[in-house]
Amino acid sequence: MISSVKRILIPTDFSECSKNALKYASAIAGAVGARITLLHVIDPPFNFPSNIDGVLDYLQENAEQHLEKMKESVTQNKSGEKIKVDSKIRIGKPVSQILEAIDDLNIDLVTLGSATENSSRKALFGSVSTDILLKSHKPVLAIPENITSVDFSNILFTTNFRHNDMRNLEKTADFASLFDSDIHVLHVSEKSDLSTDIKFRGLKELTAEKEVYKKVEFHLKTGKDFFDGISDFVKEYSISMIVMNRYKKSVVGMLMEKNHTKQMSIYTTVPILVFVGDKEKETS
Numbered sequence: 001m002i003s004s005v006k007r008i009l010i011p012t013d014f015s016e017c018s019k020n021a022l023k024y025a026s027a028i029a030g031a032v033g034a035r036i037t038l039l040h041v042i043d044p045p046f047n048f049p050s051n052i053d054g055v056l057d058y059l060q061e062n063a064e065q066h067l068e069k070m071k072e073s074v075t076q077n078k079s080g081e082k083i084k085v086d087s088k089i090r091i092g093k094p095v096s097q098i099l100e101a102i103d104d105l106n107i108d109l110v111t112l113g114s115a116t117e118n119s120s121r122k123a124l125f126g127s128v129s130t131d132i133l134l135k136s137h138k139p140v141l142a143i144p145e146n147i148t149s150v151d152f153s154n155i156l157f158t159t160n161f162r163h164n165d166m167r168n169l170e171k172t173a174d175f176a177s178l179f180d181s182d183i184h185v186l187h188v189s190e191k192s193d194l195s196t197d198i199k200f201r202g203l204k205e206l207t208a209e210k211e212v213y214k215k216v217e218f219h220l221k222t223g224k225d226f227f228d229g230i231s232d233f234v235k236e237y238s239i240s241m242i243v244m245n246r247y248k249k250s251v252v253g254m255l256m257e258k259n260h261t262k263q264m265s266i267y268t269t270v271p272i273l274v275f276v277g278d279k280e281k282e283t284s
Helices: 016-032 049-072 094-104 127-135 165-179 194-209 226-236 251-257 262-268
Strands: 007-011 035-042 085-091 109-114 140-144 154-158 182-189 216-222 241-246 272-276
Touching: 007 016, 007 094, 016 035, 016 049, 016 109, 016 140, 016 165, 035 049, 035 094, 049 085, 085 094, 094 127, 109 127, 127 140, 154 165, 154 226, 165 182, 165 194, 165 241, 165 272, 182 194, 182 226, 194 216, 216 226
Parallel strands: 007 035, 007 109, 035 085, 109 140, 154 182, 154 241, 182 216, 241 272
Antiparallel strands: 140 272
8 A cells, every 4th residue: 555655766867757756756755754765777888898897986976966956856744754765876787677677675665767769669758767657566657758747636546447457446445545636547448248247337336345445436438549548537537647557468558559640649748557457467
């Protein structure tokens, strides 16, 4: 549960989108009393083999200065106390070092900035962010680079009625309770049929029976493209964060592979929180 998060990891390259991630992480840390760890990974420039030690010393010193500035920018929590922040520097390939740090540091939540790139598969989130979203076994919150203010007021939970979606809806409700957010549960189906209607009604009734959350609404939409359906919904309901469930074969992987088209632009303006759908069958 997000309310029990003790340690939040922020991989940072000191870009503006990393600073945005820090704003969101600070809001969460302030609400739950978590500690923030800033992580910078130095990818060794092996094209300077004759002076590699000197280059690494310079890069590390420069990184330490940037990390201190980021620490100083962290705000206070609701009680007026300074949020606890520490920092780490690792040397190696960014993705592998971040994934190792998640385990080594007992991280509960990863918050990272996502900057667009030109290559098709990485266009929406950037290469490192994409790989972390697909491989992390802990929840990942990706913050687009053009977000200007922290907002959790209107949360969209997307579902395909997979077996652990209810568990992750409960996690979403736990998160929403921290900020008194509204939750919209959405399923987009290619066509209207009895099977979909039964699953939709079942999830809705089970949520009510378990008293998961009071401020939750359910929406069943029909459309040929799942992602276009989400995009239209985000605009119509002024969604401030999207929650997706990541299974071995799921819409999260499809989203990463989809070309950067006009219809997909909404995903570069709204934060996305990804929960692992099945701990025994994680995406590789």
